Amino acid sequence: MFKFLAKKFVKDYKNIDNPVVRLNLISLSSIMGIAMNILLFLSKIFLGIYTRSTAILNDAFNNLSDSVVSIMSFLGSSFSKKPADEEHPFGHGRVEYVMALLVSIVIVYVGLNLFINSAKSFNEPNPNGLNLLSFVILFAGILIKVYIYLLNTKLYNDLESDLNLGVMLDARNDIISTTAIILGVFLQRYVSFNLDAAMGVVVAFFVTKPGIDLFNETVGYLLGERIDRDIEKEISDIILSGKYIRGFHHLDLHQYGKGHIAGSCHVEVPGNITVAELHNDIDSIEKKIRKNTGVILTLHSDPTYNISDKEG
Structure with missing residues (x-):
């Protein structure tokens, strides 16, 4: 899908050594990420309310934060394309790093909030089980995230963009966390404590950790770390x-x-x-x-x- 859209909307899309082409490809991947994550958020927020699952609600808001990340990625790549001017004689390329830093802060903030909400829900009743529709929605979400992960992994390797790295890490963690949610629902019958809340804590960890890593990496760029x-x-x-x-x-x-x-x-x-x-x-x-x-x-x-x- 991405290759088809790139061929249609990005001029000379194979010439990734061209900075403008590179940033246009990042923008296109960001737009796709926004659309997919909003779709996942709407489906999971409905499912989480229906099943009274804290972990699914956490996962839904994680998808919403992912769409915010994609929006910031789009803005970062768009502003980075601005040519050099009198005030910025070397161009605006570092906007990409600034946006990556903001993305990392958003990820960490969301992760900490998910942890707090999950910790508070340990004493709440166990959630309802998953029906077939619920399972299909969650499994479809995993497949979408696998696609986003593979796409942004390739783009990160080809374009060396921390914006794509942030989206890639989010997608990987979503795959792990959503899989954990499905397993938690099936295993709940075998334990007496609220396993859904425990899974929510796991989700929070997998959201927060890559945000901290991305923060450290982008701070290094902005502080002027040594070139390769x-x-x-x-x-x-x-x-x-x-x-x-x-x-x-x-x-x-x-x-x-x-x-x-x-x-x-x-x-x-x-x-x-x-x-x-x-x-x-x-x-x-x-x-x-x-x-x-x-x-x-x-x-x-x-x-x-x-x-x-x-x-x-």
Whole structure:
């Protein structure tokens, strides 16, 4: 389904290296997530009220929070597409990280509320059992979440978007929690305590944990954690491949959204060659770095030695 919609609504949808195409695919997946999660919320809220099941009601509101997550994912990808302007010369790519951070806060908030509600329901009567329609609705919900999980897993691997990661983790946890609800209803007859409330606590845990993980990861991005060491190594090798460059220092790289890394570096060059010769060498290195890694790097020349006629 997603491939069909991407082909129809996203121009050049296979070119995921294009930042605009990447963000358009994230937006499309978010719209699909909104529609599916609202459908699941409406069906489960009705089912939870009918069966008096706290765990099912918790699961319904978890689906509602998932739709909020998808809305925020859509907004994040939409704002990230805005081009650079005078106030934001490196573009708006970090909006994706800001939205991912807000998504993590929403997930944690919902999870804590689900835990509180479940803990309060331990002394309430056990819920009614599931009829065939109830079982069909819950099982259909699992199948929908499996699709959402597989879709966002692929998109996360292809696009490296924390927004897709958040949706993927939510879907995975929903699969686990809804399965636990079904098992809890069938096992309730064999225990005397309110197993539904216990399952509600389990659901709350699986909602909260990935929210905390996503929060920690996005905070790392926003605080400017170190760029991938493999990229640094490749850049270092290219710099040292320059004809006149003997060393470098102060390699500073900054990420302004996925696929948008810029930085600067001081390179050690001879002080007794022409400006034209030096410029040609530096320019070729900068172009090679951008072509091979996608990083926009500005090299600053530090004349630290003189080249002999024999070396020249």
